[in-house]
Amino acid sequence: MSGDTPIIAVFGASGLIGQAVARYLIRAGFSVVPMARRFTAAQARDFGAAAVETRFMTLDTTGLRSLLDAHAVDIVVNCVSILQDGVQGDTEAVHCGFVARLLEALDGRSSPGLLVHLSIPGDAEADTTPFSRTKRAAERLIASAGVPFAILRPGFVIAPAAYGGSALVRALAAMPFRLPPREAGSPFAATAVSDIGRTVAALAKRWRAGDRHWHSVWDVMERHPGTVGDVVASFRHWIGSPKPLLSLPSWLMTFGARAGDAAARLGWRPPIRSTALCEMRRGVVGDPEPWASALGIEPASCAAALAEIAPGIQERWFGRLYLLKPLILGCLAVFWIASGLVSLVPAFEAATAILAAHGMPEAWAGAATIVTSLCDVAIGLAIAIRPTCRGALLAGTALALSYMAVATLVAPELWLDPLGALVKPWPGIVLMLIAIAILDDR
Structure with missing residues (x-):
């Protein structure tokens, strides 16, 4: 363990949230160990010697404990997630099996450290997909363990990079199409990825000051959410796309999700699959007040989150090409x-x-x-x-x-x-x- 200055390991640092959080913490002056199975060439150059490429998902409890001890890690940020079962992985193994081993590894150390876990918002009774059910099961595992923890439940995450749902929203914003009323009307709270970074930074500062008995579950999102249609409209305004001319039929969204499921069996990671569509129709809601009050953070709105990212021609190119790619x-x-x-x-x-x-x-x-x-x-x-x-x-x-x-x-x-x-x-x-x-x- 590192003493007064906490060392923060970010598991899944090659992903949308993990990369942004790791970069935020590094810029904020923290000692960060970005971990991923594989980094892109650009990510490896960005993180430099701090980056650790390792197949941590396959490690047992002893292997994970040795990995954390080797880097003297005090705080673990778990950004590892998978949308749907397939050739890329299994939701039960990723969300529950890995978390269970990680908890055992942390609990077995002389000082367990703090686990910051990225989950999903919403009511457990509304969890209908393997994705949401296993995410919620992981929360129960964490709550029942003896490890200090903070579970963060972000909404739709807005980040500089585009991947998964954020890539799909950019593509919809660049196209002259309007979402069907069923999907467009779902409540959809947004989260600036910088707010997640600020949260981890605030926890690390409090940890350094001796406040180490965290057992918190927070919704990390904007105070006044809109709908899916509002978020797409905000992206449309942000990149300067014209107003939509046509409305997509709801059956086309369902067909696209099923086509995405088929493509996933061939190793692809399409942004729209049956799970993504189900979660979109369910909506994203939560109460950010406990989180904001506990850490003194004012949540960024969707518009403010977009204002942190300078739009350019690359956004319009990406949006127009993204749906043409398949x-x-x-x-x-x-x-x-x-x-x-x-x-x-x-x-x-x-x-x-x-x-x-x-x-x-x-x-x-x-x-x-x-x-x-x-x-x-x-x-x-x-x-x-x-x-x-x-x-x-x-x-x-x-x-x-x-x-x-x-x-x-x-x-x-x-x-x-x-x-x-x-x-x-x-x-x-x-x-x-x-x-x-x-x-x-x-």
Whole structure:
């Protein structure tokens, strides 16, 4: 343990809230140990030598205790969360299993330190999703342990970075569409991410002053919340988008959530899934007065939170491209798969005949058609799967250029084909380059 100056470990420091909180505390002069399974190159440079890349989710109690002791941690800020069960993880394991081990690790130390845990607002009786139920179960675990704690329940978090729900709101604000009344009318309290940082900083200062017996649960959010529609309108005004022209039908939101669930099974992290839609319709409400009174913090409103972030052209670009990203990737996947299947089945003889007509032996022409068709299908399938998408896009670009180079050598007259046989692939290549450029989530 570090004595008078608390050392603060931020678990999940690569995420939207974790990164912002870690940066806030560092700028405020605290000793911070940002921890994550993996940092982006930009995050690693930003945090420097303080950043710790570790698979802490897989550590047992002893491993977690050793990790905390190795860095002499006094205060743990747990920002780890997952929206829905899938290939990225399990809500029960992330929200309950990890927290249980972390509590045991803290309780087993000579001085347990303080746990600051990020949860969700709302009434437990309204918890209907595995996400909300396991979040609430984690709160009960913390409350029953013998470790000093402060559970923070932020609303819709507004931060400089865009990820998940905040990315979706930016996209909706940039598009000329209005949310359906059912979703737009849900109460939706916002939280400036700086208020979370200020809360942790205030707790750390009180901890340093000897106030170490915390057992608090606070709603951390604005005093006078609006609705989901109001928040989107605030973002729209912030980035300078025109007023919406059309209203989205509610069934389209449901369809998008189900499509997001399907995409998640392929390793993607779409912002709209059934859990996100359910939580949006439930709304975000709470009472920030106990938190504000206890720490002397005046909550920032949604407008004030946005005023802390300078808008720029990148906000409009991001918002407009964000919802086009799945459309671009989906079209490319379907294009490659369909192209391969067409050449392999209904157009096999025609494709083989083209190669044979340019001097290739018929057997070789058939084999070449089969191989290239299977390559097309494989690339399309790989584009649809998140872990293999980038490599597939690069392979698709290289393969398309190879096709054009071989065609130019074997049949240069195709450049003069009135149907544009060697001209039309270029937009597809450019689209793949765009997909590569916007593939990163953070």
